[in-house]
Structure formats: C-alpha cells, structure tokens
Amino acid sequence: MNPILRQIIIIVVVMAAVLTASAGLIWLERRLLALWQDRRGPNRVGPFGLMQVTADMIKIFFKEDWIPPFADRPVFVIAPALLVVTVLMSFAVVPFAPGFVVSDLNVGLLFFLAMTALGVYGIALGGWSSNNKYALLGAIRATAQMLSYEVFMGLALMGVVILAGSFNLSDIVEAQKNLWFCIPQFPGLVIFIIAGFAETHRLPFDLPEAESELVAGFHSEYSGIKFGLFFVGEYLGVTLISAMIVIFFFGGWLGPFLPPILWFVIKTFVFICGFILLRASLPRPRYDQLMSFAWKVLLPLALLNLIITGGIVLAVG
Amino acid sequence: MLSNIRTIWEILRHSFRRPETIQYPEQKPYLAPRFRGRIILSRDPDGEERCVACYLCAAACPVDCIALQATEDGYGRRYPAFFRINFSRCILCGFCEEACPTLAIQLTPDYEMCEYDRQNLVYEKEDLLISGPGKYPDYNFYRVAGLAIAGKDKGEAENESEPVDTHTLLP
Numbered sequence: 149m150n151p152i153l154r155q156i157i158i159i160v161v162v163m164a165a166v167l168t169a170s171a172g173l174i175w176l177e178r179r180l181l182a183l184w185q186d187r188r189g190p191n192r193v194g195p196f197g198l199m200q201v202t203a204d205m206i207k208i209f210f211k212e213d214w215i216p217p218f219a220d221r222p223v224f225v226i227a228p229a230l231l232v233v234t235v236l237m238s239f240a241v242v243p244f245a246p247g248f249v250v251s252d253l254n255v256g257l258l259f260f261l262a263m264t265a266l267g268v269y270g271i272a273l274g275g276w277s278s279n280n281k282y283a284l285l286g287a288i289r290a291t292a293q294m295l296s297y298e299v300f301m302g303l304a305l306m307g308v309v310i311l312a313g314s315f316n317l318s319d320i321v322e323a324q325k326n327l328w329f330c331i332p333q334f335p336g337l338v339i340f341i342i343a344g345f346a347e348t349h350r351l352p353f354d355l356p357e358a359e360s361e362l363v364a365g366f367h368s369e370y371s372g373i374k375f376g377l378f379f380v381g382e383y384l385g386v387t388l389i390s391a392m393i394v395i396f397f398f399g400g401w402l403g404p405f406l407p408p409i410l411w412f413v414i415k416t417f418v419f420i421c422g423f424i425l426l427r428a429s430l431p432r433p434r435y436d437q438l439m440s441f442a443w444k445v446l447l448p449l450a451l452l453n454l455i456i457t458g459g460i461v462l463a464v465g
Numbered sequence: 466m467l468s469n470i471r472t473i474w475e476i477l478r479h480s481f482r483r484p485e486t487i488q489y490p491e492q493k494p495y496l497a498p499r500f501r502g503r504i505i506l507s508r509d510p511d512g513e514e515r516c517v518a519c520y521l522c523a524a525a526c527p528v529d530c531i532a533l534q535a536t537e538d539g540y541g542r543r544y545p546a547f548f549r550i551n552f553s554r555c556i557l558c559g560f561c562e563e564a565c566p567t568l569a570i571q572l573t574p575d576y577e578m579c580e581y582d583r584q585n586l587v588y589e590k591e592d593l594l595i596s597g598p599g600k601y602p603d604y605n606f607y608r609v610a611g612l613a614i615a616g617k618d619k620g621e622a623e624n625e626s627e628p629v630d631t632h633t634l635l636p
Binding site: 182183184185186187188425426428429430 | 469472473475476477479480482483484485486488
C-alpha cells in the first residue's frame with residue numbers, strides 16, 4: 149500500500165477511535181461510579197443507556213456558547229482547543245500495535261512528556277483569560293500542580309528508559325517481551341500513576357477544579373461546547389495516561405492468543421476503570437498536602453528509583 | 466497510605482452489591498402504611514358526605530391550599546357547597562386530617578398526580594369525594610352526635626338517652 153495513504157488511514161482511525169473512546173468514557177464513568185455507589189447510573193437512553201453520550205453531546209452543542217464580556221476573547225476561545233490539541237498530539241506517538249502508530253518518533257517518550265507539559269497552557273490560559281478570581285485560583289493551582297508533578301513523571305520513566313535503552317515507545321514495548329517493566333520498575337509505576345492523576349487533574353488531585361471550594365475552578369466561566377472541550381480533554385488525558393501506563397509498564401500490545409491491538413485496548417480499559425475507581429474512593433487532599441507530597445516524598449523516591457535502576461544496570465551489564 | 470488502599474478495596478467490593486435504586490415507573494417503591502399522599506373526602510357508612518364544612522382543615526392548613534364554603538340542607542345538616550384543594554400548593558403535611566373532627570378528610574397512599582397544566586392540580590369536590598368510608602369503615606359522625614338531622618331526631622343517636630323534658634323535673 150502507498151505509505152502516505154496508509155499513514156493517513158492510521159491517523160483517521162486513531163483520531164476516530166480516541167475521540168469516540170473519550171466520549172464513551174462519559175457514559176462509562178457515570179455507570180461505574182453508580183456501580184460502586186450501589187446505584188444504576190444512566191440506563192434509560194438506548195441499550196444500557198449508551199445513547200446517553202449522544203444525548204449529552206446534542207445538549208452541549210445546543211447550549212448557548214457564551215463569552216463573558218470581561219473575558220480576554222481570543223485567549224478565552226483558544227484555551228480549550230489548546231488543551232485538546234496537546235493531548236491529541238501525544239496520541240501520535242502511541243504504538244497501538246506493531247507498526248500501527250501515527251509517528252514512530254525515536255524520541256516518542258520525550259514528545260509525550262513535552263505535550264503533557266504544553267497541556268498546562270490550555271488550563272492556565274483558560275483560567276487567566278476568564279478574568280474570574282475562582283478561575284484564576286484554579287489556573288494557578290493547575291500550573292503549580294502540573295509543573296511539579298511533571299518533574300518526577302519524567303524521572304519515573306527514566307528507569308524504564310534505562311532498562312529499554314530507547315526513547316522510542318515501540319522499542320520500549322518490544323523490550324518487555326520477557327518481563328513487563330511493572331515488576332522491575334514497580335516504584336516507577338506507582339510514581340507514574342500518581343503523577344498521571346495529577347497531570348490529568350482527575351479526582352484525587354482535581355484541585356484545579358475543586359468544585360467544593362472554587363465553583364468549577366479554571367473552567368468556571370466556560371459554557372457550551374468550550375466547556376465540552378475541556379471535558380473531552382480531561383477524558384482524552386485519562387485515556388492517554390492509561391495507554392502510557394500500559395506501554396511503559398505493562399508490555400503494550402504484548403500478550404498471548406489475542407491480536408496485539410486487542411491486548412492494548414483491554415489493558416488500557418482496565419487502567420481507565422482504575423482511574424474511575426480511584427475517583428470513586430479517594431477524597432481530595434488539601435493543596436499544601438498535594439505539593440509537599442510531590443516534592444518531599446515522590447521526587448526523592450523517583451530519584452532513588454532512578455539511581456538504583458541505573459546502578460543495577462551498570463553492575464549487571 | 467494503607468487506609469487509602471483499604472478504601473479502594475472496599476469500594477471495589479461494591480461491584481458485587483445489588484444497587485439500591487428502585488427503577489420507579491416499572492418498579493414501585495414500598496409505601497409506609499401511613500404514607501401521606503393525595504387527599505380525599507370520604508363518606509360515612511350510609512353513603513352521605515362526612516364533611517360538615519367546619520373550616521378546621523382550612524384553618525389548620527399551613528399553606529392555605531384548602532378553600533370551601535359551608536351550606537346547610539333543609540334539615541340543618543351542614544355540608545360544603547364547594548370544596549377545593551390546590552395540590553400545586555399542598556405540602557401533604559396531613560394537618561387537615563388531624564384537624565378534621567368528622568374523619569372526613571383523609572390522606573391516601575397515592576402520589577402519582579402529575580399534570581401538564583398547573584390548573585389541573587386544583588381538585589374540586591367531585592374530584593375529592595370518594596364513595597367509601599376510607600380508613601374508618603364504621604365511623605358515622607351524625608350517628609354519634611346529638612344533632613337532629615333528616616331521619617334522626619334528638620336522642621336517637623348511638624348511646625344517647627332520650628332528651629329530658631325539662632318541665633317534668635319540677636319539684
């Protein structure tokens with residue numbers, strides 16, 4: 149097949165799959181939260197309430213798309229798109245199956261880290277341009293939180309890089325043929341998951357939103373489809389971090405019997421459910437607890453993990 | 466940290482619990498025996514209206530949703546000319562039932578009374594009046610009260626002595 153055509157097909161398929169999955173997460177999250185709270189969740193629209201997603205989307209498209217008069221218009225409009233675009237960009241380097249990747253960058257891991265770092269701009273600018281004190285507080289929190297958690301999110305992955313000897317995500321997956329990195333890199337896995345929660349500002353670490361104290365945090369002033377984009381961005385982030393956990397620590401597409409793409413999807417799905425489970429169970433920490441936990445516990449742990457991994461790799465081989 | 470992990474485990478165990486949800490239109494909830502729902506006006510065992518239009522329910526009503534007008538038949542028996550309950554105001558507190566001296570007004574375990582038009586929630590007497598005695602099958606106010614009405618003179622009520630002719634009490 150024409151390589152350009154093949155690449156375009158892959159891009160379209162990845163875009164469609166990822167966006168559909170993140171929209172479906174709205175339904176999945178509500179059903180799973182209901183399951184764990186002994187409720188039923190949305191089960192009226194369509195089979196198992198699956199059409200709830202469509203209903204929600206129709207509703208959000210028809211909502212008034214209001215820009216407050218005191219907001220900084222251009223930035224206010226760009227901010228949600230920025231968040232979604234940066235997360236979608238990260239999916240460019242995700243290897244779904246051998247050869248099934250939009251761009252097999254040799255610095256794929258760095259690209260992923262860079263793009264999640266850029267995601268802060270969507271939130272920071274959105275909160276800033278809203279000209280609202282709660283939005284600003286949320287944006288400040290988001291910036292500080294995501295910057296500090298990014299530090300050891302990268303450091304936690306360095307152990308994986310040392311073991312795999314490559315920044316290329318496909319190579320990292322191939323390097324786990326014999327042993328998934330979740331066993332030799334268990335501390336790295338735990339740190340990466342915690343940092344991933346902070347990066348996607350999901351519930352245990354959703355201080356940028358913190359609806360009980362900040363109205364709705366950085367997106368207080370947003371409505372209609374712009375608010376929807378922030379939402380989709382969050383769910384895309386959940387999907388992305390789950391996919392990355394699978395790639396770095398659980399052998400990506402590797403697995404017996406089933407086709408590789410299916411293994412990848414199953415593993416990612418399990419971690420998405422894990423994200424929702426943690427949302428259902430853990431309360432939100434105080435902001436200073438969040439920051440001191442990052443700098444005083446996780447950063448030293450990540451460094452220690454890096455030193456020990458490096459030392460062992462040096463000693464062995 | 467350990468408590469966090471335990472919390473997650475406990476929540477995960479809820480995956481195998483039955484949901485508490487009652488799926489309402491298909492599945493009806495359990496109603497307590499004294500559930501307070503739609504208000505009705507009952508009749509006595511003889512099939513006559515129990516209500517004597519004393520206005521006590523309207524006075525007791527905290528939201529003033531009861532309106533009525535008293536009138537009398539030819540034999541001095543009181544009854545409401547109209548009796549109107551505005552259910553869009555009614556809070557189903559049951560104070561009217563407590564206030565009623567003749568057990569006429571009663572609350573029933575029926576709550577499905579939605580309307581598309583607010584005006585339709587104003588129930589008139591013919592909507593409120595039922596054909597039976599409601600919760601109190603035997604009670605008949607005029608059979609125990611000493612009031613003379615059609616078909617029952619003074620002294621003919623249950624456990625009532627004949628009226629005393631005061632002139633015979635002369636010493």
